[in-house]
Amino acid sequence: MDNKADSLLVKFAIVFTLFLFVALSLSGISAYISQRAIYKTQCEKRLVHIARHLENLVRAEGQLFADFTRYFVRHKDDIRVPLDYDGNWKPFWEAFEKFFQSRYPGKTLGVDLRFSDMDEECQMACAIYMHRKWLAIFESVPRDFGIHYAYYLMPSPKPLHMYWVIDAVREEKIIDGMKCINLCTEVLEPLEEHQKMWQAWNSGSAAMGYDTYDNQFGKTYAYYTAVHLDGEKTGVIGTEIDIADVDAAILRNALIQTIGIGVVLVACMAVLLLFIYRKYIRKLERLQASVRQYAESKDPGIVAAIEGIAMGKDEISALSMQTAAMILEIENYMKRLKDASFALVREKERADALHALANKDALTDIRNKMAYDKESKRLEWAIEDKSACFGIAVIDQNHLKQINDLYGHEQGNVSIKKLCRIVCTVFKHSPVYRVGGDEFAVILEHSDLENVQALSNQFNAILEDLCNDAKLKPWEKVSAAIGIAIFDPALDDSVASVFKRADKDMYARKKAMKAGR
Numbered sequence: 001m002d003n004k005a006d007s008l009l010v011k012f013a014i015v016f017t018l019f020l021f022v023a024l025s026l027s028g029i030s031a032y033i034s035q036r037a038i039y040k041t042q043c044e045k046r047l048v049h050i051a052r053h054l055e056n057l058v059r060a061e062g063q064l065f066a067d068f069t070r071y072f073v074r075h076k077d078d079i080r081v082p083l084d085y086d087g088n089w090k091p092f093w094e095a096f097e098k099f100f101q102s103r104y105p106g107k108t109l110g111v112d113l114r115f116s117d118m119d120e121e122c123q124m125a126c127a128i129y130m131h132r133k134w135l136a137i138f139e140s141v142p143r144d145f146g147i148h149y150a151y152y153l154m155p156s157p158k159p160l161h162m163y164w165v166i167d168a169v170r171e172e173k174i175i176d177g178m179k180c181i182n183l184c185t186e187v188l189e190p191l192e193e194h195q196k197m198w199q200a201w202n203s204g205s206a207a208m209g210y211d212t213y214d215n216q217f218g219k220t221y222a223y224y225t226a227v228h229l230d231g232e233k234t235g236v237i238g239t240e241i242d243i244a245d246v247d248a249a250i251l252r253n254a255l256i257q258t259i260g261i262g263v264v265l266v267a268c269m270a271v272l273l274l275f276i277y278r279k280y281i282r283k284l285e286r287l288q289a290s291v292r293q294y295a296e297s298k299d300p301g302i303v304a305a306i307e308g309i310a311m312g313k314d315e316i317s318a319l320s321m322q323t324a325a326m327i328l329e330i331e332n333y334m335k336r337l338k339d340a341s342f343a344l345v346r347e348k349e350r351a352d353a354l355h356a357l358a359n360k361d362a363l364t365d366i367r368n369k370m371a372y373d374k375e376s377k378r379l380e381w382a383i384e385d386k387s388a389c390f391g392i393a394v395i396d397q398n399h400l401k402q403i404n405d406l407y408g409h410e411q412g413n414v415s416i417k418k419l420c421r422i423v424c425t426v427f428k429h430s431p432v433y434r435v436g437g438d439e440f441a442v443i444l445e446h447s448d449l450e451n452v453q454a455l456s457n458q459f460n461a462i463l464e465d466l467c468n469d470a471k472l473k474p475w476e477k478v479s480a481a482i483g484i485a486i487f488d489p490a491l492d493d494s495v496a497s498v499f500k501r502a503d504k505d506m507y508a509r510k511k512a513m514k515a516g517r
Helices: 008-024 028-061 063-074 090-103 120-145 195-203 248-297 300-309 315-358 369-384 400-407 409-426 446-450 452-467 495-516
Strands: 149-155 161-167 172-175 178-181 185-188 211-215 218-229 232-242 391-397 432-434 439-444 480-486
Touching: 008 248, 028 063, 028 120, 028 149, 028 218, 028 232, 063 120, 063 149, 063 161, 063 218, 063 232, 090 120, 120 149, 120 161, 195 211, 195 218, 195 232, 369 432, 369 439, 369 495, 391 409, 391 452, 391 495, 400 409, 409 432, 409 439, 409 452, 439 446, 446 452, 452 480, 480 495
Parallel strands: none
Antiparallel strands: 149 161, 149 232, 161 185, 172 178, 211 218, 218 232, 391 439, 391 480, 432 439
8 A cells, every 4th residue: 555556545536536527517507507596586586475465464364363373372272173174164254253243243353342352152163263264375375376385383482382373284183083184283493494484583574585494395495474463473474485396498408408418427427437347346346245244144254255355455455454354353342242231231121120119109109209309300490491381289198197097007008099099090191299108299281280170179079979988998088188289480489389389278278178077
């Protein structure tokens, strides 16, 4: 390898320099690029026109559109739209108008009555009609204007998340066995990938420029503009178009130039590949075959065949020698690694088992105080990020000491486990923790948080039924007090603060139960 003229790298550099000179001399490529630039400008202008058209339609709807979108985000899980919805929204308008007049005779929505002034049933009926209407409008845009996608977004309380309130591409979701449209999905939209989207929202106007995506529609440009209704910034309209949709004339002219370039490139490539194959590829093929044989047989005797390839002063010969040495080293390394691997597997299994036991309550098989403390740290982070939305329920068992004293600790354990099953059954969508001998905690989120009062009533009703059941033994008549607190930024600065309020509410409940007895 002392003579650099024998270097494989130098020989490749000389061949590809000649090839690059030939390729760059073909000026026809520049004509194609310039015509593509013209087409790109035309596409961008069309996107702006369509986005402004949709913005004008939304503005024409006025405050009703803003009220509908806010309501729709809050109640998205209560609305069902069949996946095969045909886009005919007029029957839903007629149904809403009839229902509205039955509730508010002689009134006109938007004139005599605002959306928020209607009762819940009227608001739901209006939201169903409005969603179907605007879904039909946004779905008609790609068909009528020759673009690929149109949608309406609203920011979520979560940082860098958007609600896809109106999405012209339907996404399937199975609800109660029925194929429905997945409504108002909440999606993370990273700033580095959606700069123009967030620029439009933050500035409250149309974004300067376009976001570029590679998605199911191919490579697209996305244009965004913010929507204002009655002076309030409400959302963002997005439209996308395929920038690869070049018209026939541009393709035809570019094709003529490409054919000429292609003839030259094919000839150059043929000569180049023939040279590389005869001079270098045959060696590589022999080396590849030897390495494959070793991979299949793990026979270190193949080293002799590989060393036979190492003839010459180029990189392939050096690679062959290095490969032979590497195979011998691998053989030694694998022997050591095999022994170490068995030991690591055993240690990992032991560590996993210890971790599971450390977070599990031995009596009830639910999470213990250590697991609760870990979850509290996660909630503390959410409080710091201003994204916290949770509650805590504290349940304390009554009369456990009496049961232990009168009937024994074994029956007391039966009573504790029965209370645990009841708590887990009622709050089935939330994690339950045993944080003390007769005390449980539930971290309420999602549907359990939304229905917490009903679940609390259900819990108390179950315990009351047990207390009144004469067939049950004393330790089976489980009695407990429950206290609940919902995180409030104005009251709470930590998870401990929420727990303390729930604990205080529980003791108030316990005191009331004692007074009732």
